[in-house]
Each structure stands twice: as structure tokens, then as C-alpha cells.
Amino acid sequence: MPDAIIIGAGPNGLAAAIHLIQHDLSVTVYEKEASVGGGTRTRELTLPGFRHDVCSAIHPMARSSPFLQSLPLGDYGLEWIQPEIPVAHPLDGQPAGALYRSLDETTDHLGKDGESYRRAIAPFLDAWDNLLPDILAPFSLRPRHPLLMARFGLQALRSAGGFVRRFKTPKARALFAGLAAHGILPFDKTATAAIGLVLGIGAHTVGWPYPKGGSHSITKAMAAYFESLGGSIITGTAVASPDQLPAAGAVLFNTTPKQILDMAGEKLSPDYARKLRRFEYGCGVFKLDLALSEAIPWTDERCRKAGTVHLGGTFEEIAASEDDTAQGRHPERPYVLVAQQSLFDDSRAPDGNHTCWAYCHVPNGSTKDMSEPILNQIERFAPGFRDCIIGRHSMNTVAMHAYNPNYIGGDINGGKQDITQLFTRPAGLFDPYHIPDTHFYICSSSTPPGGGVHGMCGYHAAESALKQLSAGSIK
Numbered sequence: 246m247p248d249a250i251i252i253g254a255g256p257n258g259l260a261a262a263i264h265l266i267q268h269d270l271s272v273t274v275y276e277k278e279a280s281v282g283g284g285t286r287t288r289e290l291t292l293p294g295f296r297h298d299v300c301s302a303i304h305p306m307a308r309s310s311p312f313l314q315s316l317p318l319g320d321y322g323l324e325w326i327q328p329e330i331p332v333a334h335p336l337d338g339q340p341a342g343a344l345y346r347s348l349d350e351t352t353d354h355l356g357k358d359g360e361s362y363r364r365a366i367a368p369f370l371d372a373w374d375n376l377l378p379d380i381l382a383p384f385s386l387r388p389r390h391p392l393l394m395a396r397f398g399l400q401a402l403r404s405a406g407g408f409v410r411r412f413k414t415p416k417a418r419a420l421f422a423g424l425a426a427h428g429i430l431p432f433d434k435t436a437t438a439a440i441g442l443v444l445g446i447g448a449h450t451v452g453w454p455y456p457k458g459g460s461h462s463i464t465k466a467m468a469a470y471f472e473s474l475g476g477s478i479i480t481g482t483a484v485a486s487p488d489q490l491p492a493a494g495a496v497l498f499n500t501t502p503k504q505i506l507d508m509a510g511e512k513l514s515p516d517y518a519r520k521l522r523r524f525e526y527g528c529g530v531f532k533l534d535l536a537l538s539e540a541i542p543w544t545d546e547r548c549r550k551a552g553t554v555h556l557g558g559t560f561e562e563i564a565a566s567e568d569d570t571a572q573g574r575h576p577e578r579p580y581v582l583v584a585q586q587s588l589f590d591d592s593r594a595p596d597g598n599h600t601c602w603a604y605c606h607v608p609n610g611s612t613k614d615m616s617e618p619i620l621n622q623i624e625r626f627a628p629g630f631r632d633c634i635i636g637r638h639s640m641n642t643v644a645m646h647a648y649n650p651n652y653i654g655g656d657i658n659g660g661k662q663d664i665t666q667l668f669t670r671p672a673g674l675f676d677p678y679h680i681p682d683t684h685f686y687i688c689s690s691s692t693p694p695g696g697g698v699h700g701m702c703g704y705h706a707a708e709s710a711l712k713q714l715s716a717g718s719i720k
């Protein structure tokens with residue numbers, strides 16, 4: 246009988262498994278798919294030899310994660326690639342914006358807004374390693390670095406719209422819009438500046454790298470390390486109820502609240518089950534992967550050197566597109582995230598060819614094909630781009646949900662990440678991971694710190710389980 250069982254082998258499930266086995270527990274992971282990975286798999290979606298990241302692609306969060314960085318994943322095949330420019334943001338009729346690794350280069354590039362950008366970012370750069378464990382953690386009344394955290398919080402809790410008032414130029418405003426839009430929320434909402442700040446600071450501290458060979462290398466390395474410690478992973482097993490599994494001291498769900506209600510609803514207290522039923526899911530995504538005969542012919546040279554390109558034009562345009570999706574509409578000119586891994590990783594496509602990874606936000610449950618609006622946005626800044634397409638593969642929110650049951654209605658963050666759900670999700674408890682009066686825990690991105698490949702939800706859930714187990718409160 247294992248001490249602990251994890252349902253789901255996404256990055257958070259594997260992080261929890263590793264942290265528990267590092268504390269001498271016996272751990273078994275059950276995964277529905279034939280391979281581990283959740284949102285990190287890499288597949289030949291279009292043509293043979295073209296390796297596409299099905300979900301996540303760009304990994305400042307994994308590179309920032311205190312837990313993932315503590316693991317010897319390099320020994321298990323994980324190799325990071327840093328593109329020349331972390332992120333570029335083309336604009337109509339004017340030079341593209343860009344975040345460089347160097348803060349000085351970025352402030353020079355931002356011209357009139359350079360000093361405002363420096364004032365917003367610089368205070369946190371040197372202290373980032375101290376601040377991150379507080380940021381990538383559940384809400385605490387006693388952060389490890391209270392003054393630093395308060396200073397960061399004052400900026401991060403602002404809306405993205407409020408935050409950009411410090412910038413005068415369309416370039417700096419658009420650049421920040423591209424960062425903040427990762428939060429998939431309208432820009433007038435409280436704390437929508439937070440994700441923009443974290444990702445902006447990440448560009449200067451750890452870069453926006455991706456793994457050689459594809460995102461799957463992250464979880465393959467995690468799984469190999471876990472197995473080297475004696476852990477067991479059983480793939481191809483969709484768990485319908487914890488009752489079908491061997492008895493264990495702790496069962497950790499790498500799933501979202503809706504699935505926990507389906508699998509174990511009758512075992513939860515009525516109050517807790519009611520809280521899970523109230524948990525809100527956010528907008529979905531439409532994903533498009535392309536095989537290309539050549540690299541995307543961006544007009545602006547910076548975009549040709551960037552791993553990630555944010556499309557959508559000005560701050561106002563991107564704000565309108567995020568408002569549209571939040572209100573159930575499909576924008577004609579959506580905010581689009583593009584990753585071009587093959588520019589710096591020749592294992593992604595046959596010689597001379599390239600891949601393009603792109604997605605846009607859509608209303609939850611949308612079935613609309615957004616391929617044309619996405620292609621139009623790329624063509625807008627890279628005329629002639631359509632002529633390079635030799636293969637394509639798309640997934641609407643229904644296909645996303647079918648691919649991974651955690652993507653409810655196409656929501657890739659395990660639930661809406663607004664201020665009400667950001668810090669104590671999913672049920673508003675001080676320990677968000679432990680399901681009260683049970684030996685169950687939630688270790689998915691439906692817990693703090695939320696979406697992204699960082700494994701910190703899994704780490705904190707494992708910490709919670711270790712506390713309960715050592716207190717002997719679990720039979």
C-alpha cells in the first residue's frame with residue numbers, strides 16, 4: 246500500500262509526487278493518458294518531423310520556480326534554450342516593442358518611457374529570489390519578506406489599465422498589455438497588473454526560455470527523477486473514483502474542482518462541496534499549430550529574433566479584445582500569443598522548415614474556428630506569411646477539454662484567476678490544498694499560485710499532506 250497516491254501526472258502532480266518521495270513516503274501516480282505531462286506534451290501535430298507543443302511552450306515560470314530549480318532535471322535530459330529576445334510586440338507603422346534580457350537595453354529601447362519602466366521593475370530584480378517564494382505561494386499573513394512583498398503588492402494589485410498610466414508611449418503601453426493579457430482577464434480588474442509584472446521581471450531575471458526538443462522534456466525529466474527515487478507511475482488509467490485505487494494515507498488530485506466533485510463529491514462535507522460548485526472557470530483558448538516552409542517573415546527584425554511574439558497592436562486594442570472574450574464575444578482582431586521555438590531549436594522541424602505555435606482567448610466552451618482571425622493577425626505584421634504554411638492543426642475549447650479533462654471549457658488555468666480566486670482558490674481556506682475532514686488534497690493549478698508550469702501548487706499541496714501525515718491526523 247503506497248503512503249500517497251497522486252491522480253494526474255501534470256507538472257503539479259509530478260512536483261507533489263517528487264516532494265513526497267523526497268520525504269521518504271512511497272508514492273504512486275496514476276495518469277489517464279499513455280504518457281505523463283498534462284499541459285506539457287510535445288507531438289507531431291501537423292507533418293512528420295514537425296514537433297509542436299500541444300499546450301505550454303514558453304517557460305519563465307518553470308525557470309523561476311524555486312521547487313523545479315531545486316531538482317536535478319538537467320541530469321534527466323532537460324536543456325533550456327534562451328532566444329535572443331524574450332518577447333517582441335509589433336505595432337502598425339512603427340518599430341516593434343521588445344523586452345530584452347538586459348534592463349538597460351530595454352530602458353534604452355523604450356525611450357521616453359525607459360525611466361518609468363526602470364522605476365517599476367528595478368526595485369524587484371535583485372530581490373527576486375527572495376520575493377518569489379512569497380509570490381508563488383498561498384496567501385499568508387506572514388510573508389517571509391513583508392516589506393518587499395508590500396512594495397510589490399502595491400503595484401501588483403493594481404489593474405493593468407491603472408498600471409500603464411505611468412507610460413506615455415504606445416510602445417511601452419502595448420508591451421505591458423501583451424504581458425498582462427496572459428492573465429486572461431479584462432484590464433480594468435484588480436490585480437491584472439500582477440501577471441504582467443511577474444512576466445516582465447522574469448524576462449530580465451531568468452529569460453523566457455523553452456526546453457530543447459519541446460515542453461515535454463520538463464515532465465519527462467521530472468518523471469525520470471521521480472522513478473529514480475523509487476516512485477511508481479501508472480499511465481493509461483483514468484481514475485473515476487479514489488475507491489478504485491489502493492488505500493493510501495493521502496490522495497492528491499491533480500485535477501480541478503469539477504472533476505473532484507465528480508470523482509469524490511459524496512465524500513466531501515456539504516459546505517466544502519458547495520464551495521467547489523461555486524468555483525468559477527475562466528475564458529478558454531483556441532490553439533493553432535502550423536508547419537512552415539520558412540521562418541515567419543516579420544517586417545520588424547526584433548520579431549525575427551524573439552522566442553515569443555505578442556500580437557494585437559495597441560494597449561487599447563488588446564484591452565478591447567480581452568473585454569470581448571470576457572463578455573462572451575469573439576474578437577475579430579484577437580490578442581494572439583505566438584511562439585517560434587524552431588528559430589533557436591533545430592530539433593523542432595526538418596532542416597530549413599519551421600513551426601509556429603499560436604493561440605487566442607475565446608469565451609469558455611466556444612466552438613468557433615478562430616484560425617482565420619489568428620492568421621490575419623500574423624499576416625498583419627508579417628506580409629506573405631500565409632504562403633509559408635505547409636501544414637496546420639487546430640483545437641477549439643471542446644478539443645482542448647477532450648485532450649485534457651482539466652481544461653474545463655478550454656480554461657487553461659484551472660479556473661478564473663481574478664482577485665476573488667487568486668490567493669485562496671478553490672474554496673477560500675487558509676490551507677487551500679487540504680480538503681477538510683478527509684485524506685484528500687488538491688495539487689492542481691486550481692490552487693495557489695494558479696496556472697503555469699511551475700509545480701508550486703504540487704509542492705505546497707505536498708507540504709500540506711506532509712504536515713497532516715506527521716500530525717497523525719490521517720487514518
Ligand SMILES: Cc1cc2nc3c(=O)[nH]c(=O)nc-3n(C[C@H](O)[C@H](O)[C@H](O)COP(=O)(O)OP(=O)(O)OC[C@H]3O[C@@H](n4cnc5c(N)ncnc54)[C@H](O)[C@@H]3O)c2cc1C
Pocket residue numbers: 252253254255256257258275276277278281282283284285299300301302303304305306307482483484485499500504530532604649650651652657658659688689690691695696697698699702
Ligand atoms: C494552449 C496552452 C498554452 C499554455 N501555455 C503555457 C506556457 O507557455 N507557459 C506556461 O507556464 N503555462 C502554459 N499553459 C498552462 C499550463 O500548461 C498549465 O497551467 C499547467 O499544465 C497546469 O499543470 P497541472 O499539473 O495543474 O495540470 P495539467 O498539466 O493539466 O495536468 C493534469 C493531468 O492530470 C491528468 N488527469 C486528469 N484527470 C485525470 C483522471 N481522472 N485520472 C487520471 N489522470 C487524470 C491529465 O491527463 C493531465 O495529464 C498553457 C496551457 C495551454 C492549454
